[in-house]
Amino acid sequence: MNVFDFSLKLNGFPIAKAKRVLKNIQSKTENDFNAFAEVQKRAIVAYHLEHNPFYKSFGKQIDLNDWNSIPVMTKADLQQPLEQRLSEGFTRKNIYINKTSGSSGHPFLFAKDKFCHALTWAVIQNRFGWYNINFNSSKQARFYGIPLDKAGYYKERFKDFLSHRYRFSVFDLSDEAFEATLQKFKTTTFHYINGYTSAIVQFGKFLQQKNVILKSVCPSLNVCVVTSEMLFEVDKTLLETQFGIPIVNEYGASELDLIAFQNPNGNWQLNSETLFIEILDEHNNVLPHGETGRIVITSLYNKAHPFIRYDIGDIGVISKKSTPKTPILENLTGRTNDIVILPSGKKAAGLTFYYITKSIIENDGIVKEFVIEQLKLDTFKIIYVGNERLSEAKKQTINQEIEHYLESGLQIIYEKQNNLNRQKSGKLKQFTSHLNQN
Structure with missing residues (x-):
């Protein structure tokens, strides 16, 4: 039937x-x-x-x-x-x-x-x-x-x-x-x-x-x-x-x-x-x-x-x-609303920022998944779920790559959580900008 x-x-x-x-x-x-x-x-x-x-x-x-x-x-x-x-x-x-x-x-x-x-x-x-x-x-x-x-x-x-x-x-x-x-x-x-x-x-x-x-x-x-x-x-x-x-x-x-x-x-x-x-x-x-x-x-x-x-x-x-x-x-x-706006005025797709970080952060299996939030023009937060905290050396490598691909002077905050907040539908938003882009 x-x-x-x-x-x-x-x-x-x-x-x-x-x-x-x-x-x-x-x-x-x-x-x-x-x-x-x-x-x-x-x-x-x-x-x-x-x-x-x-x-x-x-x-x-x-x-x-x-x-x-x-x-x-x-x-x-x-x-x-x-x-x-x-x-x-x-x-x-x-x-x-x-x-x-x-x-x-x-x-x-x-x-x-x-x-x-x-x-x-x-x-x-x-x-x-x-x-x-x-x-x-x-x-x-x-x-x-x-x-x-x-x-x-x-x-x-x-x-x-x-x-x-x-x-x-x-x-x-x-x-x-x-x-x-x-x-x-x-x-x-x-x-x-x-x-x-x-x-x-x-x-x-x-x-x-x-x-x-x-x-x-x-x-x-x-x-x-x-x-x-x-x-x-x-x-x-x-x-x-x-x-x-x-x-x-x-x-x-x-x-x-x-x-x-x-x-x-x-x-x-x-x-x-x-x-x-x-x-x-x-x-x-x-x-x-x-x-x-x-x-x-x-x-x-x-x-x-x-x-x-x-x-x-x-x-x-x-x-x-x-x-x-x-x-x-x-x-x-x-x-279109997931655009990174940098202090210099430069813009980049939010997923570009995510991808730069992804290529480093997940290659050793410590981090299971993560999201990125832009809090201010120069401030970003990387929220991750993992078995242990990221080492200072790993954070430094990520910061250097972000500077290389985007620009210097950015503040990167790292926050370990037990799980990530998903939307009611269950979707995971990989990059979110909290800037007022109106």
Whole structure:
């Protein structure tokens, strides 16, 4: 029985229709696809200008014949009651509602019409199908957060049951918890792993310490898909070694769709079927492929709520090898609000700072994981979990490398903790700036 698809259908999401529409989109030739995308872009803007009072007010100066006349929408623009943002004919009773994680600092409720949400799942199933994963039959080992209240906890467990998955909580990454996780893999026919990068990497490190290859104790495993957090090459290599299966990188946003998914050729293929993705500079000018800028996305099928030229808050590059039908995300460099601002005025991506430190701090196994916070222009705190405190010599090496890559005169504070604070969702934010960047 197709339990996953049936549960979607039972909740009013027309998954069968969505799969047919997706298949039709994917069957188009390159030339036909380009023309189709242009028609769909214009259609979704026209729909919201006619049927959505919020967007009609937001986009007063829009010329449907000039895509660049369409204003860029930010998360801050959407921080108002959901009812004020819905299109005519849509209410809380006939839509899909969820809340963003708030990792950008701007959490808000969002909505999708039921067909749009079904289409989201059709795309996700299609991508996982590249690796012979079927959501109706393949068993998932899920590394995610889980509500700690009783009602929320059992609700998620029931959803996991319907979705053919078993959840490992990311709120306990102790050796004792991972020992229990390993035993579960030994006794369960898991077909794939899916979840937050940081937690899965910690499990990989545990397996490395135990000298265990996961595939050898769970032969049914085919692939591991990591999501929501950055995956560094050194961690990908670790996971490939300790899991003994391909490691696939996923990039998505709950309010939109799956944005990019690593294809079997190793490229991060962008979702062109349900999204239109642009790279813009700081003045909202479209950048050519190969240049770094803000990732701005239009949801082509969401009639309940407009996400049109929506600045998701991330920075990236679209490859020059891209085509309209098969665009490739060459690089994802972090979030726009995760920028290091230094006393000299120099700026750097927060994950650059994190990566400099990571290359030193984790190479001897003393530190399990860590995060970095910018407290002042010249002051940074490295909060870490480990078996023992960092030596003064190790701290000095880190300080020297930071000075080499960034600049001198920075104050680095080190703080050892028993565990790191994760967001309610279970995500780990590797770099946080506490500066007021408004």
